Amino acid sequence: MVDLSAAPSPPISKTIDQWRADAEAHEQAGRFDEAEALLVQIIEAAPAYHPALHQAAILSYKRKRSLEAIARFERVIQLAPDVALYHRNICELYRSQSRLDEAVFHGKRAVELAPEDPGAAYNLGVIHYDRLELDQAIAAVRRSLELDPTNASAHFELAEGLLLTGRFEEGWKEYEHRFDLPNAPPLLPPNDRPLWDGTPMPNGVLMLIGDQGFGDTIQFCRYIPELAKICPNIIMAGSSEMKPIVMQQAGITHYFDRWEHMPAFDAYCSLSGLPRLFGTDLANIPAPIPYVQADPAKTEHWRRRLDTLVPKGYRRLGLVWSGRPTHGNDFNRSMSLRKLAALAELDGVALLSLQMGPGQAEIGRYFGRAPLINLGAEIEDFTDTMAILAGIDRLVAVDTGVAHLAGAMGRPVSILMPYAPDWRWLLDRTDTPWYPTVTLHRQEAPGQWDGAIAKMIETVTAER
């Protein structure tokens, strides 16, 4: 019997490649359900036709179904073990799931099969970086850049590797490629003014641009007073959120947060370009701590609020467990509140959540012994955050803006670090020249937080 309600089976007038191309067109146009339905039909009809399965794996990836995507890629590779592209794709997926052993295996296989493919070499470099195999990482991205010197991502990856291993001079140079990264917004609207080259400008107006994330802005705004000595007319473009922090640095004559308010200027420079222009290396990192302070009236308000919220005699531990989810490396640096269960077992400790954004949802599902107080619900901006930081005993945080802020204020901070950290935290050390009051607790293996958390708890309990 014919079921008229079912989709008609594909007429035989088209080739299987044409059908697959149709599916791809659907996928490109965002019609994921149609693409999926068509691909399932093709795969059913021709199970050995791996391009369709590959297409399906990519579709799963685009639909953020990582496990399904991995399963499909694995099947593709079984069918066609010698297609470099398949290995190249699956290795990035494994990496996003912190399955680095499998990632590096397929990354190497992709390079073997396609030694001339700059993408494969780059992917392998990234995986080596995540595994902290830094010499191999640097070698792989250098190879990728030999094949394609225009790949900004590879330059940036090289910069990360060089900076992380303390090779600052070359590192800073490569770091300048960050503005060419795919999806990087333009630093400023089109204009005819030059990028500042570091020569003193006693008369001209220098426009400083607060690029990158909050953490970068907080970290690098320490250079502003020094900069003002050679460029006394600094105007600053930055987000409104950062204004109360940045404006504490002497030497800014004007701050604006919308390009349509941009005044005239003679040269421009990104804030994150200052370490390079000041020739920063391990020996001369400036740390004029504290260079950020909380507002006294706000501090008093929060002191009183915390006195009513926190039981008397309890130690006050600030807590931030996840960063901005749109950050490229967020899956690596953020964790779930649940992971910090050991912290919740401590007696005489109140956990003060400074968590903002989607991570706040986890507070409602916390049932640990230590009281957890959701301060985020009453935080309006960074002036509140600073006032709270001024009144707590220690901040425990992942690598996110609030950790920088507490460091810049000279407050005791424990930062929980992924195995392969951002370049600024360097290697194999628990301290950082950027922030003397910060202690780093590093993962001992990729994706494994337990060891880092145990070390953090040791630090916290030793202080009692």
Place this chain on the structure above:
Amino acid sequence: MSVSNPTLCPCGSGLRPVRCCRLDLSTVGPSEASRHLLPLVDKAIEIHKKGGLAEAAKICLEVLELAPAQGGALAILYQIRRVTGPLSAAEALIRRMVALDPNNVWATQELALLLFGKGDFAEAEAHARNAVRIAPADPQSHNLMGMILTEANRPQVGEYHYRQVIELLGQRQPILLANLAWNLKNQGKMAESRALYAESMALDPTILQTVLGWARMEETDRDFVRANALLDQAEQLAPGNPSILLHRAILCGRTKEYDAALAILDQLERQSEGGGLGTNELLEKGRLLDKMGRFDEAFAAFDAGKGKGVEQSGTVYLADHAHQLTERLSRYFTAGRLKIVPRGTPIDKGPRPLFIVGFPRSGTTMVEQTLSAHPRISAGDELTFVNDITNLMPRMLNSPLAYPEALADLWMGDQRDGLDNLRDYYLQRARQLGIVEPGATWFTDKMPLNETHLGLIALMFPDAPIIHVLRHPLDIVLSVYSNHLTHGFYCANALETIARHYVLIADLVEHYRREMTLKYLPIRYEDIVDDQEANIRRMLSFVGTGFDKRCLKFHENKRYARTASYAQVTEKLYDSSRYRYRHYLKHLQPVIPILEPVITRLGYTIDG
């Protein structure tokens, strides 16, 4: 077997719907228009007096067919239906009388009494209050207030009204004294209660209810010997009376003579004509069987008890109301909005509330007994004030909107300190109750399901400690199912609705915690059983006071908690109260899919 006539009103009055529940009151003519029917009404009154119920009813129906608002006929027919049933008809008729003439004292009092009998205390109270307004010097108006508020867990206010009755009557009637004694028992004032029972018995030793009430009071005060002696006395008054047997069974249960208790209940069942055991008896039987380890039989008794309850009261879970309220609360209480909502100012002097929240049967009573053994913490018991404030809010904030939307009026220039007014109302009511003992800094409020209003609580009392008692959800559902409770939109009448309401409130609490800065401590009942001292210390230090050894011996706390939990909290902590659900896994199967996500979220597992 009677088949209801489809042309008659479903309420069972015997009238046609258009002359009864579907009557349009605006079509009712003036009473003079039906004056020619008065002789018929007089005749009905005459016959009714002589006991001719059927004939009197027939005449009333005839009169009401012609003049459906004829007061005399309504009154007679109402009285007949109260006796013959159905109760729904009596209720419809008396409601109609009140609607037609809101100043009719007798009808208002009757309606209040009928609703009280049904267990609908909230509406009963509204009508009793009207009765006091219309007839402030009528003892019956105050007597109703006394009865209703005593049972609605505001015995202090009830006591005031009972004492008004004594004053208005100018004499001490034995039944009234016994009612007041029951009220005082509920306040834990045992000595005063005992004296009143003695006085009442001296005046009239033949009233069974008085003897039973006294026996119950002695049982509560743990004088089981005296309670037994009183039941012997009752036995002489009314040999084989089922109420006496039930009391005996409860007493045996408390002295752990489970077999004897069960035997009494069986006797009760054999004795009853047709109907079998009632709700309370069946639930008691189930709890006894549970203690004896006869779990299948126990659950069957719970099923039967709850089934009977629904059959008799007709009350089922008000799912729509519950959903609507929680949805509106989640929509109102969001971090973004609350940033611009003012807060109550901190209390600068005097005792302050300590909220113990949790689903019924989570262990809130035990936590209150524990904490209130501390000299700086007084027990407030289940205070209704938060709920009252949600009802009063539109008036107090002069808002055209209901709670929670009425909070929008806090943005008006003349309502900026509205939350202070609400807060002061709460504190004043607490003061009136006289619950705070000298030297106490805190008083507890352990109204179950107050967590529904965590948002409002935190707005009024931004720094009040909130202790949320958690317990394995399957244990809670089981325990609620084995007890008679009206909390939570009547969810307690069916296993599935208990589970659904539990999830609804758990989600709401999660929402509040995400959106608000709360001084909130979750505490697990199981942990308290496991390590009592550590967890008491944790709660006390969270509240902000030092440890006191007396809290460890809370079962010696002489204070009486009037809720269903009282029999347990006067016993030492016992391990068998944890994970009791394991004996009932197969019975609880239907609710496991509903509860599983929240069980996991809370960090519990389901073990066989």
